[in-house]
Amino acid sequence: MSRPRVRHPWVLVVAGAVLVGSGLVLTGTGSRADAPDFGPSVAAAPAAGTGPDTPAPSASPAPGPPVPPPAVLPTAPRPAPVVPAAPVSVTLPADADAVPLVPVGVLPGGGLELPERPTVLGWYAGGAVPGDAAGTAVVAGHIDSAVYGAGPLEGLFALEPGDPVTVTDEAGQAHAYVVSARTAYPKSALPPELFRTDGPPQLALVTCGGDFDERTGSYADNVVVLAVPAPAG
């Protein structure tokens, strides 16, 4: 008598079965790290200023992804020939707060140095400057950290073509970009073209994605979002 009497055990059985089923389906759903690629990859970016006779920039150490036919990008508007100051922050559509940037270099093993916290991003200071008339300005950061949790670059997985990305420099000048492509590369096959200081002006936002290896504490892929200068006005 002390035990509550279950009137309709069949309901419990059926509901339980449904919950187990739907729960298992959820565990198998793709993560944000599987956000689809769109737009031309870095390697496919038209190389303005390098003629067809110019030798290729240097063979990449690892075979990169196959180069698709030349992509038809909307001709990027020429930004005013003004020297940009060093970038200090970047604003992504997902969050109104600007994410601070610090200049970073290259680690002894060839890895791009990154700020420890995912809430601060690194600008590769040896490359192009956001707002430069040519070259790819690279901004990268940890997607998340075992110590500090997730960071704002999670927003890269939700970006759509045409979304605005703004870099603000030390002089307070805003450099407006629009998202043109997102590509996932196996970490070992990050295209060296990403760091070129010639070619069309663009911004590359780089973070990690793909499968997470608990043992090594790192991801399998790099996710690269490219953005081109926004049309003036």
Place this chain on the structure above:
Amino acid sequence: MRRSSRLVRLVFLPVVALGAVVLNAAPASAAPSDQDVTWMQAAHQSNLTEIAAGQAAQQMATDERVRQLGQMFIQMHTELDGQLTAAAQQLGVELPAEPSATQQQQLAAVSRNSGPAFDRAWISQQLGSHQSTLAAGQRQLQNGSDPTALQLAQASAPVVQQHLDELRALAGQYGLPTSVDAGTGGQAADDGTQALGWGIAGVGGAALLAGTVTLVRRRAVTAA
């Protein structure tokens, strides 16, 4: 004849150029504009920053090229700052005594490193700060009005550009990045849906078990 005309041109052209600067500027006797004052103060703080960074390099650099570049920055920014300070005094522009709070923070952040990490941080910070100094100088050349301040900006530009070129060349010797290792948490690979799924499946499993047990018991009671 030909010689003398060339001589005339040599002497005359710079005068014309100088005249153009003066004509473009506001009346020479006017006080420097806000832009002129802002630039002179910022340029002074940049000089102080680069001199301090150069001194830090003398003490802490492990890369001889960083030490040499630091020495060059000390010398050349001291020179630039001497001219700037003299002009400011002449124009009655008050200059700050030290680098800005941000610049001091950046210098402190670089000096918190040691060994090769110091060299790396120093090059990166100097690339950024020279880039901003170059940008500020160009802004002054476009929007400034005082002829002395304009001449100073004109004279500084190639020096700062040269430093930037040297820094870029040195950064290049460290090689291009070949990888970006950008996450250690694992949250991106599992955005919470998986945990939610296991949770729901767990609740479902409990309900399934409870229902089945009740059914079995009821059968057992009926059978008895």
